Amino acid sequence: MYGMVNKAIEQMVVMHHGEDAWEKIKVKAGTSIEVFISNEPYPDELTYALVAAASESLQVPQEKLLHAFGEHWILHTAMQSYGGLMRAAGRSVGEFLSNLPNFHARVSMIFPKLKPPRFECSDITEHSLNLHYHSDRPGLQPFVIGLMHGLGKMFNTPVEVKQTQFKHQGHTHDVFSVVWA
Numbered sequence: 213m214y215g216m217v218n219k220a221i222e223q224m225v226v227m228h229h230g231e232d233a234w235e236k237i238k239v240k241a242g243t244s245i246e247v248f249i250s251n252e253p254y255p256d257e258l259t260y261a262l263v264a265a266a267s268e269s270l271q272v273p274q275e276k277l278l279h280a281f282g283e284h285w286i287l288h289t290a291m292q293s294y295g296g297l298m299r300a301a302g303r304s305v306g307e308f309l310s311n312l313p314n315f316h317a318r319v320s321m322i323f324p325k326l327k328p329p330r331f332e333c334s335d336i337t338e339h340s341l342n343l344h345y346h347s348d349r350p351g352l353q354p355f356v357i358g359l360m361h362g363l364g365k366m367f368n369t370p371v372e373v374k375q376t377q378f379k380h381q382g383h384t385h386d387v388f389s390v391v392w393a
């Protein structure tokens with residue numbers, strides 16, 4: 213994944229736990245990289261190792277950490293660095309989610325080596341939809357749920373998310389039921 217992902221994890225950890233905690237996490241993850249370059253791709257394994265090390269070191273379950281990272285990604289990474297792109301994608305949770313299937317195509321123009329997830333929407337009503345999430349990367353479902361809550365905060369709209377179909381149970385992909393006020 214692009215370095216901006218590792219950088220965002222760093223920013224979240226430093227914000228809540230300080231620089232020293234982050235240095236220890238990097239050592240635990242077995243990396244000697246001083247600075248992550250945003251627009252340079254790094255192996256996915258490194259990102260997973262950082263999340264695992266942060267979870268161990270901070271004694272926070274990975275699921276909780278990934279959820280928090282989803283919110284952080286929307287509110288502190290995407291909104292702060294790509295506010296224009298985010299605002300152009302919709303003026304409400306419903307509008308934003310309906311545009312989500314095309315969102316990373318725009319991001320790919322900035323990051324040509326992007327390997328984004330694929331999203332689809334179905335059963336769309338005024339206050340709900342089913343979000344279909346396709347990815348070859350394992351274990352990021354709590355991140356997706358955190359992203360939905362981040363969007364809720366961005367639009368000041370309470371959002372409820374529940375996973376209703378699970379890839380690890382043999383389905384082709386994960387499905388989330390998203391309901392907003």
Ligand code: HEM
Pocket residue numbers: 213214216217290294297298312315316319323325326327328329346347348349352355356359360363
């Ligand atoms: C301007 C805003 C955004 C940028 C710049 C961005 C960029 C990225 C990048 C760089 C990755 C790592 C993949 C790679 O490097 O090949 C990624 C992954 C991901 N993005 Fe985005 N993204 C943005 C917004 C969003 C939003 C709004 C959502 C959903 C609400 C989202 C959902 C995801 C998910 C779930 C992944 C994990 C990868 C996977 O599941 O395979 N992103 N994105």
